[in-house]
Amino acid sequence: MGWRDKYTKKAQKEDKRARSAYKLEEINKKYSVIKKKDCVLDLGCFPGGWMIISQKIVGTEGRVVGVDQKKIEPIKNAEFVQGDVFEEKTLEKIRGEFDAVISDLAPKTTGIHIIDVEKSVELANKSLKIARRFLKNHGNFVCKVFVGEGFDSFIKNFERYFRFVKTFKPQSSRRESREAYVICLRYYKPNDSAN
Numbered sequence: 001m002g003w004r005d006k007y008t009k010k011a012q013k014e015d016k017r018a019r020s021a022y023k024l025e026e027i028n029k030k031y032s033v034i035k036k037k038d039c040v041l042d043l044g045c046f047p048g049g050w051m052i053i054s055q056k057i058v059g060t061e062g063r064v065v066g067v068d069q070k071k072i073e074p075i076k077n078a079e080f081v082q083g084d085v086f087e088e089k090t091l092e093k094i095r096g097e098f099d100a101v102i103s104d105l106a107p108k109t110t111g112i113h114i115i116d117v118e119k120s121v122e123l124a125n126k127s128l129k130i131a132r133r134f135l136k137n138h139g140n141f142v143c144k145v146f147v148g149e150g151f152d153s154f155i156k157n158f159e160r161y162f163r164f165v166k167t168f169k170p171q172s173s174r175r176e177s178r179e180a181y182v183i184c185l186r187y188y189k190p191n192d193s194a195n
């Protein structure tokens, strides 16, 4: 069995809803983006793999809110907002501040690399804006992005808002895929909320 099938089978067996759940486990093991009792905002949460992992980490004193345009099967004690992250009416439904914003938002791929990268960068930049709006001071942020041209200047923008920024490719991510995760730790929240 190939390593890719191994992760898919493992996810089905353990009801983690998606093999992407392992990516978050790997990320969190290495960078401790999410901690016990944290409030977590999960962008692009369908079918809910990252929400289930997050819930396990934050425990009963934490809070997990997922957002996706596709409706998820309910997850006990977790909140879900259905809608497009580009629409203000979706963001208005999200209450409170968060210790961590995690984004696995991914575009529908066309197979044309340059277009897929462009769409993914657009989603990553939108996630950064959402993170800046909802994160507490010193909060953490993770987002998926397809690596392509202009990646260095894309990353530079993230470095303006966080004390630590690093690109990470989990082992459970398909080797042939151009996806990577930008790990951003300790948000510099401006005192002036009109940032």
Ligand SMILES: C[S@@+](CC[C@H](N)C(=O)[O-])C[C@H]1O[C@@H](n2cnc3c(N)ncnc32)[C@H](O)[C@@H]1O
Pocket: 017, 018, 020, 021, 043, 044, 045, 046, 047, 048, 049, 050, 051, 067, 068, 069, 070, 083, 084, 085, 086, 104, 105, 106, 107
């Ligand atoms: C790779 S999946 C997320 C998997 C999830 N992290 C898990 O562990 O179950 C990416 C998700 O991004 C969502 N998505 C893409 N664009 C979106 C948008 N503009 N607004 C809301 N959700 C979006 C898709 O519907 C899709 O469910």
